Amino acid sequence: xxxxSISQPALYQEVAERLRQRIFSHELQPGAWIxxxxxxxxxxxxxxxxxxxxxxxxxxxxxTLKPRRGCYVTELAERDLDDIFPLMALLEGRCAFEATQxxxxxxxxxxxxxxxxxxxxxxxxxxxxFFEVNHDFHQALxxxxxxxxxxxxxxxxxxxxxxxxxxxxxxxxxxxxxLEEHRHILAAIRERDAASAEALMHAHLLSGxxxxxxxxxxxxx
Amino acid sequence: xxxxSISQPALYQEVAERLRQRIFSHELQPGAWIxxxxxxxxxxxxxxxxxxxxxxxxxxxxxTLKPRRGCYVTELAERDLDDIFPLMALLEGRCAFEATQxxxxxxxxxxxxxxxxxxxxxxxxxxxxFFEVNHDFHQALxxxxxxxxxxxxxxxxxxxxxxxxxxxxxxxxxxxxxLEEHRHILAAIRERDAASAEALMHAHLLSGxxxxxxxxxxxxx
DNA sequence: CTTAATAATACTGTATCCATAATTATGAAT
DNA sequence: ATTCATAATTATGGATACAGTATTATTAAG
Numbered sequence: 001x002x003x004x005s006i007s008q009p010a011l012y013q014e015v016a017e018r019l020r021q022r023i024f025s026h027e028l029q030p031g032a033w034i035x036x037x038x039x040x041x042x043x044x045x046x047x048x049x050x051x052x053x054x055x056x057x058x059x060x061x062x063x064t065l066k067p068r069r070g071c072y073v074t075e076l077a078e079r080d081l082d083d084i085f086p087l088m089a090l091l092e093g094r095c096a097f098e099a100t101q102x103x104x105x106x107x108x109x110x111x112x113x114x115x116x117x118x119x120x121x122x123x124x125x126x127x128x129x130f131f132e133v134n135h136d137f138h139q140a141l142x143x144x145x146x147x148x149x150x151x152x153x154x155x156x157x158x159x160x161x162x163x164x165x166x167x168x169x170x171x172x173x174x175x176x177x178x179l180e181e182h183r184h185i186l187a188a189i190r191e192r193d194a195a196s197a198e199a200l201m202h203a204h205l206l207s208g209x210x211x212x213x214x215x216x217x218x219x220x221x
Numbered sequence: 222x223x224x225x226s227i228s229q230p231a232l233y234q235e236v237a238e239r240l241r242q243r244i245f246s247h248e249l250q251p252g253a254w255i256x257x258x259x260x261x262x263x264x265x266x267x268x269x270x271x272x273x274x275x276x277x278x279x280x281x282x283x284x285t286l287k288p289r290r291g292c293y294v295t296e297l298a299e300r301d302l303d304d305i306f307p308l309m310a311l312l313e314g315r316c317a318f319e320a321t322q323x324x325x326x327x328x329x330x331x332x333x334x335x336x337x338x339x340x341x342x343x344x345x346x347x348x349x350x351f352f353e354v355n356h357d358f359h360q361a362l363x364x365x366x367x368x369x370x371x372x373x374x375x376x377x378x379x380x381x382x383x384x385x386x387x388x389x390x391x392x393x394x395x396x397x398x399x400l401e402e403h404r405h406i407l408a409a410i411r412e413r414d415a416a417s418a419e420a421l422m423h424a425h426l427l428s429g430x431x432x433x434x435x436x437x438x439x440x441x442x
Numbered sequence: 443c444t445t446a447a448t449a450a451t452a453c454t455g456t457a458t459c460c461a462t463a464a465t466t467a468t469g470a471a472t
Numbered sequence: 473a474t475t476c477a478t479a480a481t482t483a484t485g486g487a488t489a490c491a492g493t494a495t496t497a498t499t500a501a502g
Contacts, residue, residue, distance in 0.1 A: 046488070049486065
């Protein structure tokens with residue numbers, strides 16, 4: 001999975017990362033064709049490392065390789081979201097469970113600090129900031145769970161989810177609601193109630209899916 | 222576009238599949254160095270598609286790419302197995318739950334048939350046959366679950382598990398025990414008891430881990 | 443004016459070649 | 473004899489070149 005521990009990353013990895021960012025920022029939109037020559041020229045590299053990077057992104061599910069027809073940014077259907085969110089709910093729920101059991105006093109303090117930050121971003125109405133800190137909080141729980149493979153799987157799925165626009169937080173009241181859910185999750189962890197933490201995290205993810213669905217419905221109308 | 226003739230898979234995909242088989246069969250052992258030139262020559266191809274195939278295998282976790290130092294078959298530590306099996310237990314448990322709810326009469330019949338086959342392989346003492354049919358049974362449940370992403374994640378993790386030798390079934394009584402567990406799982410599905418199916422499948426996976434650990438302990442001594 | 447056939451173009455897939463970094467081998471010095 | 477330095481070899485990473493196929497454009501026929 002993560003091969004490069006110390007030595008400098010290979011070029012194809014750097015390219016893969018740059019492409020990921022462009023996909024996440026929707027500069028490269030779902031369904032868009034990826035022009036190998038143009039990108040290689042743009043980056044000042046040859047097609048070889050670029051194509052290797054695309055292979056990596058393909059097995060991450062971010063792009064779709066159609067043999068002899070080129071490479072396209074993956075498009076997620078509503079169906080995919082209906083599959084992925086419950087799966088994430090299951091996995092992140094387990095994370096919360098494990099993390100609650102394994103968190104020491106120092107870990108708890110760190111989580112509290114992260115949540116404080118989240119509160120501040122929310123009161124400031126900084127959507128992007130909130131999104132980032134939210135990510136950090138979930139990441140922290142994954143690390144606390146102590147299961148590297150669990151973390152890996154969640155990270156992979158989260159990358160795929162980033163193919164969709166992340167503006168569900170802009171939905172009226174969603175940010176407030178998300179914050180509230182986080183408060184409860186943290187409270188459960190604080191009280192070492194692993195089962196509750198798991199259930200609350202599970203619900204938190206499904207709640208996120210519901211918000212996204214609501215936006216989608218609104219856009220359709 | 223004619224529906225019959227699908228575009229032929231690219232060379233790097235074929236190579237990736239051949240390498241997977243060689244890794245799963247342990248012809249390429251964990252920790253072994255992969256000689257690009259030798260393999261390319263052996264397959265009668267250039268290094269380019271071979272290297273692309275290795276990138277794919279690397280993001281599947283089957284090989285580890287050390288920049289400027291080559292490619293090695295991934296070695297799993299006991300720690301990894303301790304991480305992966307509980308995760309698989311969670312995921313396959315969920316699969317069993319969903320599958321139980323969604324299985325129609327025809328699906329049930331198919332599962333029964335698969336289990337029959339499993340019983341036959343067991344009574345015949347055909348370890349490899351048992352292993353294959355066992356795989357088919359789990360695969361059938363994944364498809365019944367109707368969640369493509371859940372199936373995908375399980376498939377990916379199962380590939381990684383295949384890095385370890387699969388001879389835990391050779392452990393005294395393990396085959397019998399595994400068969401017994403399957404009987405109970407199928408019974409729960411037959412009775413549409415999704416919760417039980419989930420719990421039994423969960424236990425089944427952990428039981429598999431225990432058998433592997435027992436073998437490892439025996440080897441150490 | 444539409445449609446089919448054919449030619450031109452462009453892009454993907456593969457091979458070959460080159461540069462650079464790493465490993466091994468060789469030799470000298472303590 | 474052992475160790476360190478340096479040279480030679482080898483393998484990886486990247487660039488370039490080439491072949492084959494899909495797509496588009498063009499032209500001719502109905």
